[in-house]
Amino acid sequence: MLRAIGRALMSALSGLWKNTLGVVNWCEQLLRWPFSVIVGNGGRAMPTPGYKPDVSSTQLLEEFDEARARRAAVHTLDRDGVDTVLSYTRTTPAGRATFDLGPVKEDLRTALLDMSDLELDALGRAGLSAIRKFVDGKPHGVFGVRAFTPGQPIKAVVPERTEPKTVQERMLWRVRARAEKAGLQFQMPR
Structure with missing residues (x-):
């Protein structure tokens, strides 16, 4: 209801x-x-003005396509090789074997070929400014990627060889390692 x-x-x-x-x-x-x-x-209603365009729709679409291609070409100018490095680091490891590194300088090319997959992955995930700094040889701040100096190949970081430890030093290292492993270093002394 x-x-x-x-x-x-x-x-x-x-x-x-x-x-x-x-x-x-x-x-x-x-x-x-x-x-x-x-x-x-x-x-009466106002008459609609007559308009006859002098450009056909196909000509208009061709002009838009040409403008889009020109705009896209501006962004792919690869003067210093930043776009090439970016695309190289973002390709799969299998695709890197056939990747063309011709647009980059020779020392940068050898540095990229010398880098491990983990370094390339870290560099690929970094921003465009970090890659630009890497290409220019400036400190880039990407963790896990070695610095690149233009004109010099990348040198692998090899730990310095130390002199053999004495028996007392080895014993102290073992005790510290076991204490850290057991979490005893965080306890208050009694």
């Missing part, structure tokens, strides 16, 4: 709203009519 009353009220309100819009439209036309008679269209 309540549902039927609600529907009747809603239909009455929607009918009232539609009629209100019709009345507003009729009043607007009534107010506009004298001015349209004075201006000269006699109450």
